Amino acid sequence: MTSKPSADATTPEQRQAALDYHRWPQPGKLEVTATKRVATREDLSLAYSPGVGYACEAIAADPAQADLLTSRGNLVAVVTNGTAVLGLGDIGPLAGKPVMEGKSVLFKRFAGVDAFDIELDAKDPERLIDIVAAMEPTFGGINLEDIKAPECFVIEKTLAGRMGIPVFHDDQHGTAIVVGAAVSNALELVGKSFESIRMVVCGMGAAGVACVDMLVSLGLKPENILAVDRSGVIHTGRANLDPSKQAYARDTDKRSLADALHGADLFLGLSGPGTLSGDMLATMAADPIVLALANPYPEILPSEARAVRDDVILGTGRSDFPNQINNVLCFPYLFRGALDVGARHITTGMKIACVEALAALARQAPFQPGAPEFGRDSLIPNPLDPRLLLELPVAVAKAAMDDGVASRPVADMNVYRQCLASLSARLNAGLAEDGTV
Numbered sequence: 001m002t003s004k005p006s007a008d009a010t011t012p013e014q015r016q017a018a019l020d021y022h023r024w025p026q027p028g029k030l031e032v033t034a035t036k037r038v039a040t041r042e043d044l045s046l047a048y049s050p051g052v053g054y055a056c057e058a059i060a061a062d063p064a065q066a067d068l069l070t071s072r073g074n075l076v077a078v079v080t081n082g083t084a085v086l087g088l089g090d091i092g093p094l095a096g097k098p099v100m101e102g103k104s105v106l107f108k109r110f111a112g113v114d115a116f117d118i119e120l121d122a123k124d125p126e127r128l129i130d131i132v133a134a135m136e137p138t139f140g141g142i143n144l145e146d147i148k149a150p151e152c153f154v155i156e157k158t159l160a161g162r163m164g165i166p167v168f169h170d171d172q173h174g175t176a177i178v179v180g181a182a183v184s185n186a187l188e189l190v191g192k193s194f195e196s197i198r199m200v201v202c203g204m205g206a207a208g209v210a211c212v213d214m215l216v217s218l219g220l221k222p223e224n225i226l227a228v229d230r231s232g233v234i235h236t237g238r239a240n241l242d243p244s245k246q247a248y249a250r251d252t253d254k255r256s257l258a259d260a261l262h263g264a265d266l267f268l269g270l271s272g273p274g275t276l277s278g279d280m281l282a283t284m285a286a287d288p289i290v291l292a293l294a295n296p297y298p299e300i301l302p303s304e305a306r307a308v309r310d311d312v313i314l315g316t317g318r319s320d321f322p323n324q325i326n327n328v329l330c331f332p333y334l335f336r337g338a339l340d341v342g343a344r345h346i347t348t349g350m351k352i353a354c355v356e357a358l359a360a361l362a363r364q365a366p367f368q369p370g371a372p373e374f375g376r377d378s379l380i381p382n383p384l385d386p387r388l389l390l391e392l393p394v395a396v397a398k399a400a401m402d403d404g405v406a407s408r409p410v411a412d413m414n415v416y417r418q419c420l421a422s423l424s425a426r427l428n429a430g431l432a433e434d435g436t437v
């Protein structure tokens with residue numbers, strides 16, 4: 001286990017409450033339920049032999065029928081090999097299972113997408129690729145999760161090329177989409193622009209690389225970015241740089257995170273607990289934007305940051321602080337839209353559509369009375385905002401159709417909006433008193 005991190009705001013009681021939540025009234029957070037009645041012999045002859053055989057024959061004659069006669073078209077695999085679980089590191093697939101179960105619960109709770117968590121004892125990228133590719137008959141989409149860099153890059157790229165269903169590495173692109181929206185809104189609040197700011201990104205793993213690419217596509221200048229990893233600033237003089245980091249090396253004499261941060265406008269942390277000290281924060285430009293996104297222990301705690309300066313705009317990945325910059329704001333809805341139009345791939349256009357829809361939703365009126373207005377402590381929608389399910393899948397579905405990857409284009413977007421509204425009503429009405437879906 002990792003030693004107790006300095007940026008842990010958790011009390012022993014909160015830790016125990018989390019373990020109890022996972023343990024009772026039955027182990028884990030998920031179960032499988034049937035969607036068809038099997039009460040009589042007639043039901044049995046439809047669900048099983050002989051009726052099931054007719055469904056098999058229909059699919060053998062026309063594979064597209066699989067998405068209509070089985071749950072495949074609404075089923076996503078949440079796949080990990082446990083090599084980069086949250087900010088906890090390579091704790092293995094078994095210890096990563098609570099996260100994958102959790103992601104599956106969120107798919108269902110927020111977007112009605114069924115998801116199975118698949119933890120694979122497969123560190124070798126080739127082996128992992130072969131196993132996941134072989135699962136295509138089962139699933140309508142693949143959400144790769146908590147797989148370490150640099151292997152995650154080739155794993156995602158190869159699978160996306162090999163499979164005819166959407167493959168999406170959540171830690172890269174889900175995080176990048178939410179960060180893109182949060183930074184757009186934060187810049188608007190402080191009157192700065194992507195083109196004018198300087199950023200320091202700490203942690204150039206899966207999420208770091210994807211976030212930098214996303215922010216550059218939104219207008220951040222590559223020469224205004226300094227990337228920092230465990231060995232310090234990534235500069236052109238560094239020997240043995242991993243190829244995934246080479247494009248981010250700069251010709252600079254800055255060597256440490258502290259050097260890099262002087263005068264910077266944006267700190268993006270995707271590293272580990274406590275890497276940003278109050279002294280470093282003090283040297284940043286006016287109205288600094290600090291996204292301390294390591295989970296569950298951020299690079300700096302909100303209380304520590306505020307003790308140093310009151311002009312900071314701060315986000316973390318956690319649900320217990322304001323501005324939760326977490327990929328939960330993206331992956332359920334991105335897959336909802338992608339599955340609904342039978343998208344074969346996730347395109348850049350679909351990702352940008354998500355960024356724009358998220359940023360715009362945050363600027364709307366609060367989703368419930370008493371919720372904070374758009375502002376420094378409300379940069380990004382609240383993960384419980386039900387409008388996420390109404391806005392994001394529509395944006396994604398449209399982009400998939402524009403990009404020509406939709407195998408079942410939506411004929412009438414207004415009808416699709418109504419379908420999402422009734423799904424939303426079902427999901428919210430289905431919330432049992434104890435909160436299960």
Ligand SMILES: O=C([O-])CC(=O)C(=O)O
Nearest residue numbers: 085086087171295326327
């Ligand atoms: O699980 C979360 O809260 C966000 C995430 O993907 C990660 O930290 O790896």
Ligand SMILES: [Mg+2]
Nearest residue numbers: 086145146171
């Ligand atoms: Mg993750």
